[in-house]
Amino acid sequence: MKQEIPLVTVIIPVKNGGSLLRECLSAVFSQQTDFPYEVLCVDSGSRDDSVDIIRSFPARLLQIDPTTFGHGRTRNLAIQNSHSPFVALITQDAVPDDTAWLRELIAPMRENAEVAGVFGRHKPHPGCIPSEAFMLERHFANFGADTTLFRIRPGPEGWAHYEANKPYYRFFSDNNAALRRSVWTRIPYRDVEFMEDQLWGADILEAGYIKAYAPRSVVRHSHNYSPLTQARRAFDEARFHREYFDSPHLPGLRALLREKLHQSKLDVRRLMSDPNESSRLSKAVLTLGRDVGQGLGWFLGDRYELLPQALVRRISQHHELKGDAGQRGAHTSLVEDVKQTYERTLAERSTLGTAGALARGVMASYQQYKQHGISRTLLDVRRAVRPPPAPDRNWWDAEQYRYIDPPPRTMSLGTAARQQMDPAHLVINWVVPPFGRGGGGHMTIFRTIQMLERMGHTCRVYVVDSGGMASEPMRLQAQVHEWFLPIRAPVFHLEGEMEPADIVMATAWQTAYAVRASTCAPVKAYFIQDYEPAFFSIGAEWQLAEDTYHFGFYGLTAGPWLEQQMREKYGMFARSFPLAVDHDVYYPEPGLKGDKRRVFAYMRPHTTRRGFQIVALALKKVKERFPDVEIHIAGSQLPPSALPFAFVGHGILDFADLRRVFSSCDVGVCLSFTNYSLLPQEMAACGCPVVDVDVESTRAAYPEGAVVLAPPNVGSIADEVCRLLEDEPYRQRQIAAGFDYVRELSWDKAIVHTAEALKAFALHATGRAKSGAQSA
Template sequence: MKQDIPLVTVIIPVKNGGGLLRECLAAVFSQQTDFPYEVLCVDSGSRDDSVDIIRSFPARLLRIEPTSFGHGRTRNLAIQNSHAPFVALLTQDAVPDDAAWLRELIAPMRENEEVAGVFGRHKPHPGCIPSEAFMLERHFAQFGADTTLFRIRPGPEGWAHYEAHKAHYRFFSDNNAALRRSVWARIPYRDVEFMEDQLWGADVLEAGYIKAYAPRSVVRHSHNYSPLTQARRAFDEARFHREYFDPPHLPGIRALLRDKLRQSVQDVRRARFSKAVRTLGRDMGQGLGWFLGDRYELLPETLVRRISQHHELKGDAGQRSHLPSLLEDVKQTYEHSMAEHGKLGTASQIVRKTVASYRQYKHQGLSSTLLHARRALRASRAPARGWWEASHYRFIEPPRTSAPPTAAGRRRVDPEHLIINWVVPSFGRGGGGQMTIFRTIQRLERMGHRCRVYLVDSDDMAREPMRLQAQVHEWYTPIAAPVCHLEGEMEPADIVMATAWQTAYAVRASTCAPAKAYFIQDYEPAFFPMGAEWQLAEDTYHFGFYGLTAGTWLERRMHEKYGMFTRSFPLAVDHDIYYPEPALGGDTRRVFAYMRPHTTRRGFQIVALALKKVKERFPEVELHIAGADVAPSALPFPFVGHGVLDFAQLRRLFSSCDVGVCLSFTNYSLLPQEMAACGCPVVDVDVESTRAAYPEGAVVLAPPHVTRIADEVCRLLEDEPYRQRQIAAGFVYVRELSWDKAILHTAEALKAFALDATGREESGAQPT
């Protein structure tokens, strides 16, 4: 082995390793590779000759206290003490089978930079009992005979497939595995009692990385456990599967023992009698242990601790956790219900939940019903996060330096292939502004730019990045960008982009990019009455960011009032989605209104009172409402509520309506263009921002008064030639609008920002 900087560090946790440790180290130091490697052993209080064995080889030794050991914690510590780009992981009883083990294990990561981790094959030690050998052979046969890559396909279908086959996808055994250290730096092992390797395998896949199986990297690793030890081990395996992966199926004891008995009978035919008896006992113990572990939440904590081999390790500092007893849970739930609902309400809830539990029992069985009830009683009642913990309050104090420090190793900016970090707030279905963000990201990616999405104030959203990306695909548009929660610093980029006032504070605090920009779609201080939030929103325009605005009105305002270096892009129309569907027209006239009661800038009360006047003048007209779920009692007239619609549903609704009403007081919005593209004439509010956005006559602009808006809607209903002229004017207006053209404006602006920031970075000057 060459005495060069190692490409790989082989890490072996040790405690009382015995003869297998010597055999393992001898096999590791016999590897034939075309790269240098080192060996690091971490001993946690061995009382045999393990330390002497380690010192007899040219291996590094790290010694820790036994009480500080943790399966994930100790491996993280060892990896911290390695500076090689790749880390190989063994255990003291896993012996490489040949001299090609390490080379084959590392090969998938050397060949593909997206591979975050690799696991190899296990084969039994000589003398292994038949059932263990059969289990190993069957388990690794499912992964195939050739190198296999595992990744979650982008989109809802890919995530659904992963969820349905998670047990197959997540397997990762650090008895024989390797990982890329740069990925580990972002996704370390979890500090858990057990199954830290399978959790890491799931974490990297759910973050968008690739995991590989290397079948020609083989170790000998097996155990001839006694029936009792096997039962306890199976109990822990099932317990942690239930805790971390929560499989939906709860197999019954008869099914488990029947399957194990059938397997044991097959093993008996191939084994001597003494081994057959031990195999049968081991398999029965495994079945019983799995049954109890799958239902551990129904057992007393004292019994769980007595059965488990690992439960004493739970907690960050080796402290035992305290799980409330069933009696404590029932008492607390009853007290909360009495305080909130009173005696009658509590009695009603008990009856309702009893009936629901009985129905669940008839459908799913006793174990599932009891487990559901136990979890409901033990549900976390942690206090909600305080308002002061939102991102704009946590980062309210400006950083010590307003510009990111010059990085000696910063990559040279390539204006044609920018790296852009987008910081966005929590999102749901149907947001027009969020649609513009994700549509922009999608088209920038097509142009060769690389994007990442970070979420702030997103505790209510899924934790898995690939699941978040799947939601973007389902609710908005497909993007290649990873989507994750902002926790700590972002990865290095050329530009970091705020997308709403709440996100601007996190962007200001970041040093991940030389250029800080602001994707401004509305004049957001006007969302609020004069006060704290108005001031906090307006303050973000003084942060010295580059401004990329929706429309020229905001561009001028940001430059003239706040001195920002600004560029703009026009809001456009996706003509593949929005076009007329003439067949949808009927004899009944219809008026559509976009209404969101809790979005002040949409003028909900003004629109509602205007439509009331329209309904009084034209009782036969149908009023259709979309944008939010509006209760029938929330409006002073009958209406058809559509809630939040997808693109195709919006197109059909726009095409079927004779007039559309969509007000926006803080800047023009997407919907008027999309309605006009479907042949629906639009009434918007006549304010400075809309006058600057729309060509003369393209959209009917009404003063922000109930009567004037109602008059314009009525005129379109009663004057058909005028309505047809407005339809024609709308078509002319939107005909030249396209997102491909709009993104060209955006791309040129981002190039200008990146180059300007690069030129200013050394001097520390601010954009002007």
């Protein structure tokens, strides 16, 4: 090979490689490629002639202490010692089948920049046990005869398909695989004892990358395990599948053995019909023994949590249980867990409460046993009585506290920051707080992202303090699609620095601290939907929230009142956009009003700015004056005892259900003491006249008369609702005024304000704004 910078580093972990190691190296160095490559062998204490064999080839040799070996850890170390853009992974007992192996393995990544990893096909060594050969043939036939790309489709349906077909999606074998080193720097192998390759295959798919199968990249790789070794290996496979993938399917022993015996029957039939096969009978017996051993191993490994740890260690070939597996496997005894759980419940609930909880638990377990069987029930009971895990981090590790100190004044952009900025095609990193179904602020964020993407801008979403959310980025994106709107933007957990961008956007006070500390973009902006200090009593959180307005960010505000506040009070370069209405979703739906008059109220006890107590007491007065009025509540799931009157609770509704509720009600109440919100516009668009609170922010937002503004006290709000109920001409005038107000509101128009603001921020930050432009 020429002394050039290699395109590929072939990595081979070695320990007592024997004759196959020489055969493997010979085949690797015989590859015919149109690119340079190198070979790196990592030896972990071989006692045979493996090191001498390696040194007889022009390969790099890295020697490590055998006690430090780990399948994921050692491969990470080897990749760290490579500098090629691509890394090929093979083992000492896997021999490339021809001189095109490496070229075919790397091809999918050279052809498609989104492919993060590739795995190739395995075929048996000469002399392989027939059942092993048949198994390899069946396994790789599932992936087809042509190059196959694996990716999780965006959205809930794509994630559901992935969840239902995980074994097919996640397969990745570093006996014959390659990866893109730039992706590995973000997603290294996990430091686990077993299945590090399949975990990596799942990790890259769940992060939004593509995995490829290259059927013409073939190695010879198989094992002639004894029935006992096969059983122990199957035990470990099932144990780690349960540990990391936790499939709910738990086949019973009879079902497993029935399946394995059926497969043995087919394998033996093929074996006995082969006229070139000698010693058919002994191999048939071995095939049967291996298949039965595999079934027993899977059965026990799938239920390893029910077994004593001493027995697990005795059966397992990976008895040291290092890495993640060791951390998860080091459980206390079942008796000790039950005792601790009983004592903890006794302290929390008293003797009577503990007895009640125990009785309910027994009944629930019995019902589960009837539905799912004994194995699933025992596993769930075993997990339920374990002590709760320690929190991932303490409160002072939240983003706003971790980055409480301002960055140094000399802080410059990261080395990977984008150098060219096109204001018409911006790249924007959005930093958002954790989200859940029904969040109005997140809806506005994701709607803005969706519409900016349609205009040609590129967005990414980073979630701060997201420990309680789904760990997989593609699942996070699917939840955005399911709960809010479909977006192209990937959704990541914020862990370290973000990808280079033109603008990095804070969206809540907690996110502003992480944005201030970031060096990913030259422009730092703040998507401000509310005056967030007012969410809190005067104190630490009030001060921490208010401080973020002094960070020097560009401000993009919801409505003119916030823009004025940011300009005049904080000297911020600010622009605003109007909150709007999606008229394809919110419109009067006829035929829903009944004989009884109905009042709708948006109520969230945990959101102080919504004035929960004032609304509740005002509606109590309304109910006293109009006993037949139905009160409909949405925004949170409230028990009947939460309010001093009877009501119809809707919980958190989707768009269509909200439209139906709005259309069916005669009056709507939606208070916001800090800044106006989306719901009054959406209610007005459905023909429901709205009562909001009369404060400075709402007076600045609504045209006069479009919304009924009541002084912020119980009696005034009750009076305005009652007036709308008893004065039909007045109510009709308010309906017409509401229609006039929202008719001209549209998100298409609102996004123009947003896009122009982002362009102004970009030009101002780069000094390309025209002289005389607004600067404060």
